[in-house]
Amino acid sequence: MAEYFNGVKPSDGFYVKSNYNYTHVHQDILISLYTPLIGTDAIGVYLYLSQFNFHNETEAYNHYTIMNDLKINLSSFRDSLDLLEGIGLLKTYFKTNQEEQTFIYMLEQPATTEQFFNDPLLSVFLYQQIGKSRYLSLKNRYKDSSISTSAYHEVTKSFTDVFKVPKLSEIEQQDDIQIKPDVKNKGLDLSDVRFDFEMLELLLNNHLISKEILNKQTKEVIIQIATLYGITPVEMKSIILKSITENQTISLQDLRKHARSIYQIEHEGELPTLDLKKESVKAKQNDAKQEVDSLLSWFELLDTTSPIEMLASFTKSEPTISQKRVVEDVVTREKLPYGVMNILLQYVMFKNNMQLPKAYIEEIASNWKKLKLTSAEEAYHYIKNLDKQTAEKKKERNNKANNTFKLKSIEKTPEWLLKQKSAETPKEEQKNNESDAAFEKRKQELQKEMEAFWKEGDH
Numbered sequence: 001m002a003e004y005f006n007g008v009k010p011s012d013g014f015y016v017k018s019n020y021n022y023t024h025v026h027q028d029i030l031i032s033l034y035t036p037l038i039g040t041d042a043i044g045v046y047l048y049l050s051q052f053n054f055h056n057e058t059e060a061y062n063h064y065t066i067m068n069d070l071k072i073n074l075s076s077f078r079d080s081l082d083l084l085e086g087i088g089l090l091k092t093y094f095k096t097n098q099e100e101q102t103f104i105y106m107l108e109q110p111a112t113t114e115q116f117f118n119d120p121l122l123s124v125f126l127y128q129q130i131g132k133s134r135y136l137s138l139k140n141r142y143k144d145s146s147i148s149t150s151a152y153h154e155v156t157k158s159f160t161d162v163f164k165v166p167k168l169s170e171i172e173q174q175d176d177i178q179i180k181p182d183v184k185n186k187g188l189d190l191s192d193v194r195f196d197f198e199m200l201e202l203l204l205n206n207h208l209i210s211k212e213i214l215n216k217q218t219k220e221v222i223i224q225i226a227t228l229y230g231i232t233p234v235e236m237k238s239i240i241l242k243s244i245t246e247n248q249t250i251s252l253q254d255l256r257k258h259a260r261s262i263y264q265i266e267h268e269g270e271l272p273t274l275d276l277k278k279e280s281v282k283a284k285q286n287d288a289k290q291e292v293d294s295l296l297s298w299f300e301l302l303d304t305t306s307p308i309e310m311l312a313s314f315t316k317s318e319p320t321i322s323q324k325r326v327v328e329d330v331v332t333r334e335k336l337p338y339g340v341m342n343i344l345l346q347y348v349m350f351k352n353n354m355q356l357p358k359a360y361i362e363e364i365a366s367n368w369k370k371l372k373l374t375s376a377e378e379a380y381h382y383i384k385n386l387d388k389q390t391a392e393k394k395k396e397r398n399n400k401a402n403n404t405f406k407l408k409s410i411e412k413t414p415e416w417l418l419k420q421k422s423a424e425t426p427k428e429e430q431k432n433n434e435s436d437a438a439f440e441k442r443k444q445e446l447q448k449e450m451e452a453f454w455k456e457g458d459h
Helices: 002-006 024-054 063-070 074-086 113-118 120-130 132-141 197-205 216-229 233-243 252-266 287-304 307-315 321-334 338-351 358-371 376-409 415-423 426-457
Strands: 013-018 090-096 101-107
Touching: 013 024, 013 063, 024 063, 024 074, 024 101, 024 113, 024 120, 024 132, 063 074, 074 090, 113 120, 120 132, 120 216, 120 252, 197 216, 197 233, 197 307, 197 321, 216 233, 216 252, 233 252, 287 338, 287 376, 307 321, 307 338, 321 338, 321 358, 338 358, 338 376, 358 376
Parallel strands: 013 101
Antiparallel strands: 090 101
16 A cells, blocks of 8 residues: 555645544553654644544544644654554554545554563664663652552452442443543554464474473564564574473563573663664666566565475475475574575475485585585576586586597598508498498497487486
8 A cells, every 4th residue: 555655745634533532641651652763743743633532533634734733844743653553553544536536644552661671672672772870760660569459458349349230121231332442552563464473383382392482472472572683493493492481381582582692692781672673765767677676575585484484485395394304404503594495495406306305405414514505696697607617617628528529520630541452342332431431430339328428418
């Protein structure tokens, strides 16, 4: 739908809706926790839009109103919407007809303080943005300092202890009135993030750990952590093994802690930052540039897709158990990046009639690990250069073979042999001619054998 948003016009109408009842608590969370992440402009747009929801307007406003009230152009407004959508505070809906196009801006409830500080992405990004001192200050600000009830016994009376229960027939049903539900924030939308849980389950199975340990909540946290720190199933397996409790469950707190420690070790103590994606405007200027971008997108896809998923998509069938085992063993042992492994598997399939010989894969994987290939693009260009060198060597060998036969065929006949031929009888001359014909035939057969030999040597 992005193409419609880019074409929004000042005269386009819009409505504002909300899925919760806004309070001063939400405003405090927006200002103190969300503003450091997406800035005052985006939060200002959110608060500005909320006024239209309060009045339950039945007629659409147009975007001239926004431009005039906020003194901004539609491009800046769209930038703020992108930030609000990405952080999970707003959803945009679009409808068009021949006469006009209309938008609905759905305001989403901010995360509660508990949700925010327990969310691996939001909490880490906030920490990295504002620093340790300010982060701890905000966290202590929302700390529950009330008296604990754990040492007390509850003596509260229930509803039926106090009130008479009315009969259903006495209650007048009002089904035509709908009360707005107040829902909790659903967190950041990571529904488009793909993580290879199938490979993770295979890796854990090697350590006699059942896949049942990966319940729904654990999988959600794994996706969050994997997105935040760029963790592969192989690395996630090691983190999970460190996070298993005595009760054979996964401690989500330890899972986050170990993942954070590994990332900081590899990045000199730094944590991930919340960076924006920058789209290339020039990518659509000409066909040649689009081809390059298409290839780069293919590399990016290979770098982020697990080898098993790639095999299923590439062959349009579910990989066999033995194929999965081969991939798992090579990935575990050689620790090749996804992109490199995917290029390797495709290369082997092309060379072996869509088969995956284990020994051949292991040999190439070992060699590529020594070459320190780090991405699909590097592996792709390495193969292209290798094929080019092989083709040049083949051409050179064929030229040498052809020149050898040509030299033999144009070699000058010695004078003594000419004299001997002139003295031979016609019968003997015929015999020699037959011998020459046999030699020529044998020469041609030998040439074909050598050409076949070189062809075999190229495979």
